[in-house]
Amino acid sequence: MANRITxxxxxxxxGTRCPHEQAKATARQQANDAARGxxxxxxxxxxxxxxxxxxLAALGSPLCACGCGREANMVDHITAPKGDQRLFWSRSNWQPYNGLCNRRKAIMTEGGFGRHKGL
Structure with a gap:
């Protein structure tokens, strides 16, 4: 594989980072983590x-709300509460989800792996 110049x-x-790029990425991640809490x-x-x-137990054996057919093993907020405790605890804002699908949804809607929010 050919090298690239950073x-x-x-x-x-x-496909790899130099130590300088890695240090910057780590610092960005730490700042994001600290801000998020x-x-x-x-x-x-x-x-x-x-x-x-x-x-979840009251629902019986629910399937993931995304439609993948996987068994739901967690509760997802339909609309991210972003600190709003009423929205956080509103059961009408809850849906059964599988953890894998939830991570995929979060990456796509909240940004991650170089993706911009909402893509």
Whole structure:
């Protein structure tokens, strides 16, 4: 595989990052993580785990709301609450989801892996 020359002048194999690019990416990720806060600080705590498990159990054996046919193993917010506790706890905003599908949805709607939000 051929090498590529990075903006800082490093020569690295295609598909890899030089130490400078990696350091910048790590710093960006740490800043994003700090700004976002922990799962518990966003409301995904013991109370959420208890309530969401009970809600799923009450549905029986629900399938993922995305239509993939997988068994739902978590609760997803239809509209991301973004700190709105009423929206967070509104069961009309909950849907059964599979964890894999939920991660895919989050990447596509909230950005990730180089994708812009909403693509």
């Amino acid at each position: 903006a800082c002048g490093c020569s690295v194999p295609k 922990s799962a518990a600080s966003r409301g995904y705590d013991g109370k959420w785990r208890t309530e969401s498990k009970a809600w």
